[in-house]
Amino acid sequence: MAKRPRVEERRHPMATKNQLGRREFLKAATRLTATAAVCQGLAPASARGSASARPLGAIPVRTLGKTGLDLPILGYGGAALPRKWANPLSHEDRVALVRYAYDQGLRYFDTSPVYMESEAILGEALKDRRRQVCLVTKVESTRPEDVRKLVEQSLKALQTDHLDILLIHGTPGLEQMSVPQAMKVHAELLKLRDEKVTRFVGLSAHGYFDKALALIASGGFDMCMLSYGYIPRGDNQIWTAHLTTLRDACLAKAHELGMGIVAMKVLGAGMLGAWSGHIVPGFDKQRLSQLPAAAIHHVLQDPRVHVLNIGMRLTEEIDANIKIISGDTTFTPEDRDVLAQFSAQLYDTDSIKRLRIEGVSATDIWTAAREGNLDEVKRSLAAGTAVNAREPQGGATPLNISAVFGQAKVAAFLIKQGADVSIANNDGNTALHLASFFAYPDLVELLLKNGASVDVKNASNESPLDLVSADWSTELEGVYTSIAQAIGIQINLPRVREARPNVATLLREQKAK
Incomplete structure (x- = not known):
């Protein structure tokens, strides 16, 4: 049987090795139940993929830095859930989609209030599995006095009384703030952490890595989520070499401080995934099918990255990414070639040209x-x-x-x-x-x-x-x-x-x- 990620008997939901003594942790790790991942029989056919649950442990596990959380390296990005952002499924099928992701072994679930109905869908899907997942959301406010109210709204939507990780959102959020402003918001996050409303605090950044680097270097964050992919892009910008250098400095400093590191935009916001054939329609179809694996291999060659946060709109996308991640993830010369060939054509398209350069648009x-x-x-x-x-x-x-x-x-x-x-x-x-x-x-x-x-x-x-x-x-x-x-x-x-x-x-x- 495939090795499972370590799951502990918890004093607190998602308890970590840092919070449990070594002896208690080892005892708890032996109490795994063989039925932990039994498939729940997802009913809607449009949201179903394979009929059975994947054994926990098929997806490799990494420890999310100093949080101590042992997590499968494939995380679920909740930005893939809103209907306005091209998810074709009904509300019921999107709830089933999230449960399917859980049944296939995913445990890191990321969302934000700005992702419209995403929090509510995750809350409904995971309410009876809350202690088995790492639930992450964000605050967008630049006003410290608004943070608590916004977090309370997120807790209500997510149907939970606590978060595992609370982030200062990159866009909107950090992008619109100075570093001193962001640190005032951070102080409010620390209060919530002290009150056990959230277990860990972090930040996300699509660009503006000068500010992100200053926050990381403060030492006051447990983890960070950074744009990190073959396509040097954030939310709606393409980076210059200078900004990429700053992003790399963020990675280095976060690793030095033992922070958890989550990569987003691994597939270039779909440019190397679901949308690749639409963006570069003349590209060889067989080569197109190789792009997602090549993009994932590119990021996974960096051992400092603990989780890939990827948005998946359909069960087929979940299955495909698990297949990639649970297989040989070596970044090969063929991977490099297909990414380079596709990117050479991609950079001549309107999809790239309409993105702003280094955060100025x-x-x-x-x-x-x-x-x-x-x-x-x-x-x-x-x-x-x-x-x-x-x-x-x-x-x-x-x-x-x-x-x-x-x-x-x-x-x-x-x-x-x-x-x-x-x-x-x-x-x-x-x-x-x-x-x-x-x-x-x-x-x-x-x-x-x-x-x-x-x-x-x-x-x-x-x-x-x-x-x-x-x-x-x-x-x-x-x-x-x-x-x-x-x-x-x-x-x-x-x-x-x-x-x-x-x-x-x-x-x-x-x-x-």
Whole structure:
């Protein structure tokens, strides 16, 4: 019988060797039951693959660094579950899919609130197997005071009273924060760890590895999840050689500190997997079929990596990846050749060309909001950008940006998607402050109808009305001109002069209600 991963009699769910004494650990390891992985008979035919459960131990096991968790090296990425992200299965079949992954030996299950219904599906699928899995979710907030509330929401969706690992999400999250901001969020995670709401804390990073490296080097994290694949890409960016060097430095420092290391984007977000034939349609079909194995072998040659977090939408994908991982994982010259040949054609496709380079994009959500590009705003949200994501320099949300540039259609769409009208930028200016100052009556009216406060003060103790109550003057015109020069925009001064009284009237009327 194939060797099983070590499973302990637990004082606490998913107890580790670090938490149990050596003698107690060895005793517990002998209490394995032969029926631990009996197949549960997944009913829906569309979610079924092979009819029987795979013996635990068919998938090789590695220890997740200093967490002490012994885990099969194939993890399940919950970003593959949302219908909006191309999962074709019904809710019931997706629940069955997760249970199938468990029955085949997977134990690391990763999710996030930004993956829409993913947390709820995992919660339903794993509620009766909770003690046998490593359950991972993330927080996206840049505001420390929001962390606890968001984690409580995740716990409810996941139908559990604790997490095994809680991460600061990379995108949205770390990408939108400075290192000091991220460490404040980290402090909240440590409080939750002390309260045993989560057992371990970590971070994820798709790019921006300079910030990730600083966090890793702080020594305050138990594990990290990093983009690591043959295609040097993150969420929606292709890296330069410099960024790849920083990613490698993250790996080295995490390994030096004994942290658990999880690799994501192993298949290049599907570019080397399910979507390869669509992206490069002329590539030889037999060679296409070799790509997933080659990509997985490429990452597994690095012994510092403990788990591969891969999104799998169908049982066939689970079966295929288990077959790869439980076989000979040597990275061969043939693997190298097929990856190189495919990549040579891939880099000439629109799929690559539309990705941003090293985290800078002409079509990120803030630029799209500035330009009134509603299609790009929708694409960014569909790709996982949070509707209230703050841009790194000034802390403005997409709604704040749309208010500055008078993009009413974008603002209306963002509000429908849940944008918070009360969020202020780093100067304390809300969307209403900005729409008022730049004199867009239609936007001011929209924001007021959706609950924006006329009484809120910015960092200079000014309300939106304070910003437009003064009569027009040469001095005021100079203020607008200076601001336009400072932030690199053009302001239509005659339009602003004409519209300011209308904005002031709207605000006074609202204040009088």
